[in-house]
Amino acid sequence: MTYNEAFNALEILVEEIETDEIQLDTLAEKVKQANELIKFCETKLRKIDGDIKKVTEGNK
Amino acid sequence: MNLLMPQTQKLSELISDIDTTIKNRFGGKTFWIKAEITDVKKQPDKRWCFLKFIEKDGNTITTEMKGVFWANSYNYIEEFEEETQQKFVSGLEITCNVRVRFHKRFGMDLEVLEIDFAYAIGKLERERKQTLERLVNENPLIRLLDGYYSTPNNRAALPMVFQNIALITAPNSDGQRDFTNVIEQNKYGYAFAVTPFLTQVQGDNAPQLIMEQLRLVEASKTDFDVVVIVRGGGSDIDFKSFNDYELARQIALCEKPILTGIGHDRNTSIVDLMARQLKTPTEVAAFILDNNYGFENNLLRIKARILQLAEDTIDNAKDELKHYKQRVKNLNPTTILKKGFAIVYADDKIVVDPKSITTGTEIKMHLQQEIIISTVTKKAKNEKEYDL
Numbered sequence: 001m002t003y004n005e006a007f008n009a010l011e012i013l014v015e016e017i018e019t020d021e022i023q024l025d026t027l028a029e030k031v032k033q034a035n036e037l038i039k040f041c042e043t044k045l046r047k048i049d050g051d052i053k054k055v056t057e058g059n060k
Numbered sequence: 061m062n063l064l065m066p067q068t069q070k071l072s073e074l075i076s077d078i079d080t081t082i083k084n085r086f087g088g089k090t091f092w093i094k095a096e097i098t099d100v101k102k103q104p105d106k107r108w109c110f111l112k113f114i115e116k117d118g119n120t121i122t123t124e125m126k127g128v129f130w131a132n133s134y135n136y137i138e139e140f141e142e143e144t145q146q147k148f149v150s151g152l153e154i155t156c157n158v159r160v161r162f163h164k165r166f167g168m169d170l171e172v173l174e175i176d177f178a179y180a181i182g183k184l185e186r187e188r189k190q191t192l193e194r195l196v197n198e199n200p201l202i203r204l205l206d207g208y209y210s211t212p213n214n215r216a217a218l219p220m221v222f223q224n225i226a227l228i229t230a231p232n233s234d235g236q237r238d239f240t241n242v243i244e245q246n247k248y249g250y251a252f253a254v255t256p257f258l259t260q261v262q263g264d265n266a267p268q269l270i271m272e273q274l275r276l277v278e279a280s281k282t283d284f285d286v287v288v289i290v291r292g293g294g295s296d297i298d299f300k301s302f303n304d305y306e307l308a309r310q311i312a313l314c315e316k317p318i319l320t321g322i323g324h325d326r327n328t329s330i331v332d333l334m335a336r337q338l339k340t341p342t343e344v345a346a347f348i349l350d351n352n353y354g355f356e357n358n359l360l361r362i363k364a365r366i367l368q369l370a371e372d373t374i375d376n377a378k379d380e381l382k383h384y385k386q387r388v389k390n391l392n393p394t395t396i397l398k399k400g401f402a403i404v405y406a407d408d409k410i411v412v413d414p415k416s417i418t419t420g421t422e423i424k425m426h427l428q429q430e431i432i433i434s435t436v437t438k439k440a441k442n443e444k445e446y447d448l
Contacts, residue, residue, distance in 0.1 A: 034388040
């Protein structure tokens with residue numbers, strides 16, 4: 001999964017959770033999924049950040 | 061047979077007579093003449109100069125007279141060279157003030173007292189103007205625009221970076237040394253490949269020889285980024301080669317960019333006008349270094365911009381993600397329970413609609429820490445408005 005795919009999924013999920021129709025039953029599951037997507041994106045971002053820093057320092 | 065012996069006189073008597081006649085006619089007088097000079101023999105150590113004044117009819121010399129500069133007028137030769145930027149050599153036409161001299165042993169000559177530079181300068185300027193006009197008139201690609209000569213050579217874009225340099229110059233000249241030193245010892249540590257194309261740059265053959273070197277540069281397997289033509293040494297004042305029509309034309313039409321460093325501040329040759337003029341060899345070298353430095357700076361700027369863009373993109377993504385994280389956290393049932401809310405279950409189902417609950421129904425209230433099980437004893441309408 002790419003960062004963008006994960007982030008798009010997160011956006012959709014959050015919108016779903018925020019609608020009034022959601023049942024509390026499913027809420028917990030959705031929140032869990034959202035947190036997993038957030039974790040994934042955070043890890044990915046940290047890696048990209050590190051890669052950029054590596055490239056920059058390598059060229060100095 | 062003539063028995064009568066001719067009347068004779070001594071040689072000295074006749075020569076004295078000539079001497080007297082000349083003195084009577086020319087003594088104490090000076091004359092302005094205009095004539096071509098030839099057989100010029102300068103003796104700078106003694107500050108003398110011997111030469112011949114001639115006049116021609118076609119190629120035949122019809123009149124000839126010896127001439128001489130002594131030490132008191134020798135400075136006019138130096139000034140002439142300085143003012144006209146050309147050497148005082150055979151073939152020149154000069155206007156000068158002379159005195160007629162006669163010596164009983166060495167014969168007659170004209171002693172030069174003064175040279176009129178204005179004439180020489182005027183003549184040079186006329187020639188220069190004619191050459192420039194001819195360049196424009198006979199070559200449609202050479203144009204005069206607002207006092208500036210636009211040629212295929214100086215219109216062609218310079219490469220972004222110079223590395224392969226063809227250097228046309230005289231062997232072991234100051235120009236070659238100055239240029240090479242500045243290029244090789246540059247403080248930026250840039251590497252250059254300088255290929256010398258050596259030729260004489262003065263004298264009657266110089267234009268042809270320089271043109272030949274330029275042809276070699278163009279025919280070379282090396283794709284030179286730039287051609288540098290330099291000439292050095294303050295004493296070199298013979299500029300004539302660089303005002304030659306054929307050479308100037310070849311320079312103007314040459315596709316490789318040409319940088320010239322062949323003169324000093326006050327002289328601009330026609331070759332300079334056809335190419336890109338940088339005055340001295342050192343300035344040409346500095347121009348090349350500046351150009352490459354500019355290129356490197358651009359690269360560094362672009363690099364910094366790319367990094368900045370990358371960082372900004374990451375930062376934006378982080379902020380956005382943080383925002384979503386907060387939203388999810390707010391929606392999390394755990395967060396809601398922490399605020400004192402409870403989830404009400406009846407028959408193990410979450411109660412959304414309270415109509416199904418009547419007095420006596422057993423309900424489970426899920427709080428954050430504990431579950432409270434209770435039986436409903438009373439129901440009432442909620443008058444408060446929580447829907448903020």
